[in-house]
Amino acid sequence: MALLSAGVRTFEQHAGRLPAEGEGLAALVERPATYPVDKPWIQLFDELPVDPWGKHYRYLCPAETDVGFGLYSTGPDGASLSAGNDPDDWNSWSKDHRGRKTMAYYLALPPKGFYLALALLVLAFRHVVRGHRHAAGG
Numbered sequence: 575m576a577l578l579s580a581g582v583r584t585f586e587q588h589a590g591r592l593p594a595e596g597e598g599l600a601a602l603v604e605r606p607a608t609y610p611v612d613k614p615w616i617q618l619f620d621e622l623p624v625d626p627w628g629k630h631y632r633y634l635c636p637a638e639t640d641v642g643f644g645l646y647s648t649g650p651d652g653a654s655l656s657a658g659n660d661p662d663d664w665n666s667w668s669k670d671h672r673g674r675k676t677m678a679y680y681l682a683l684p685p686k687g688f689y690l691a692l693a694l695l696v697l698a699f700r701h702v703v704r705g706h707r708h709a710a711g712g
Contacts, residue, residue: 575645575666578602578631581618582643589613592643595635625664627652634658641666 581602586592589610593601597608602618609615624630625647634644634657646658646665658665 575625575631575647575664577623578645579641579666582633582645584616584618588616592635593633595633598633599631625649632658 578599582592582599585601590613593599593606594608597606599622600606601609603620603622604617605615622630627647627650629648629652632646632648632654634646636642644658644665644667646654646663648654648658649660649662649664651660651662654660654663656663659668
């Protein structure tokens with residue numbers, strides 16, 4: 575989400591305005607028809623990044639945020655009934671949501687009991703290897 579936010583800010587610096595809500599984040603990939611002719615446009619993304627669940631982020635502008643726009647993910651259920659404020663949505667304006675760990679963090683964590691299972695597997699493997707050495711006379 576931070577990368578998209580930086581892209582929106584870059585668009586704003588070049589165009590002198592934020593992308594209109596109708597243009598959305600697509601304005602970072604394709605030059606909008608309403609883009610000022612006298613301003614340089616830069617394609618910031620080949621394609622828009624998606625959230626950890628493979629869905630496109632949503633863009634709100636204007637938004638009642640300290641930065642004038644908002645970005646949000648509809649979360650694991652792929653739906654938002656509140657434009658980014660559902661409990662499972664991730665958004666750019668809520669401290670509760672910004673403080674959450676990313677999905678990549680949770681995917682990187684091993685499941686509960688993983689290290690115990692790994693230790694037992696290593697011990698079992700060592701026992702089998704030693705058994706084969708003794709059986710082979712080594």
